Amino acid sequence: MSEELRTAAAWLAEGRKVALATVIQTWGSAPRPAGSQIVVRDDGAFLGSVSGGCVEGAVIEAALSTIADTKNRELEFGVTDAEAWNVGLACGGRIRIFVEPVEE
Amino acid sequence: MKRATLDALTRESAAPRIRALDRASGEERLIDPFSDETPLGLAARAAARADTSGEIEIDGRTWFLEVHNPPLELVLVGAVHIAQPLAKMARLAGYAVRVIDPRAAFATEARFPGVRLHQGWPDEILAAFPLGSRSALVVLAHDPKIDDPALEAALASPAFYVGALGSKKTHAARLERLSARGFDPATLARIRGPVGLAIGARSPAEIALSILAQMTQTLRT
Incomplete structure (x- = not known):
């Protein structure tokens, strides 16, 4: 059982709201494989990783939006993105991330 | 979710x-x-x-x-010096670690904080807590009375990694004893001995690193 999911359960038990971000697909040399997860709490605290730290900030931001509106989101990051200068993968890979609320 | x-x-x-x-x-x-x-x-x-x-x-x-998947598991037989850094490193790599040693002075909470300790004989402990396909076992005790029964249990299990500390000479003698106990060469070839990748390790921590590296290689490649 993953530390991320255990933490999600603990946060929910404390009455917090939680979102989960999961690497769905990777292309090229991505830092973390599909299935890697971050769990994000409503105050921005998080555990886990979906990249080597390159895109976590943007993923956490999306997770907070998902906590607010309970809508799923999909994110894609890669060096070919227009926003590569601020958020992207230095390794040259590409990843797709699925962000979802964890229902209470 | x-x-x-x-x-x-x-x-x-x-x-x-x-x-x-x-x-x-x-x-x-x-x-x-x-x-x-x-x-x-x-x-x-x-x-x-x-x-x-x-x-x-x-x-x-x-x-x-x-x-x-269920967590990876590492069973260390022999609560010796090398087991201390190996237990710590393996926990960092995501393994649930258990240490088995029948000698009361070795398998202590002070020497292995946070590790599940079994003070008893490996064959009995491993019969009660069998190894699975996500288990690794490494014998470190340098004592055939402790190491050999653990290896026999590991070879009868689907453990993905079986390692035995000791020199080439020690290992050859070990293989002879196990062979006399009825294990065929193909089964005995599952035992990694001398244990660990050849990275010139000297200190207990370096030897632990070479063992964990070999476990990772076996699991992932």
Whole structure:
């Protein structure tokens, strides 16, 4: 059982709201494989990783939006993105991330 | 993720579980990969065996199979000096660590904080807590009375890694004893001895590193 999911359960038990971000697909040399997860709490605290730290900030931001509106989101990051200068993968890979609320 | 799915995935389990997610419809299923004979169940079984999450298309639907395997386990036989850094490093790498040693002075909480300690004989402990396909076992005691019964139990199990500390000479003598006990050469070849990758390790921490590196190589390649 993953530390991320255990933490999600603990946060929910404390009455917090939680979102989960999961690497769905990777292309090229991505830092973390599909299935890697971050769990994000409503105050921005998080555990886990979906990249080597390159895109976590943007993923956490999306997770907070998902906590607010309970809508799923999909994110894609890669060096070919227009926003590569601020958020992207230095390794040259590409990843797709699925962000979802964890229902209470 | 549904709360019921989260609860199921965070329950202790010795079996793998798979969350199948159809992102287009939002449907989520929890799959027992060893009883589900549908195409999705068979795909989940393959994903669990490969320990690899990923997308698969079945009947025009795309499912993301999220693999939740039971934790990796490392059993150390002999609560000796090398076992201390190896237990710490293996925990960092995601292994649940157990240490077995019948000698009371060795398997102590002070020497192995946070590690599950079994003060007893390996054959009895391993009969009560059998090794699985995500288990690794390393014997470190340098004492055939302790090491050999552990190796016999490991060779009879599906453990993915079996290692034995000791020089080439020690290891040759060990193989002879086990051979006399009826183990064939192919089975004995499962034992990594001298244990660890050849990186010129000297200190206990370096030897632990070479062992963990070899375990990783065996698991992932």
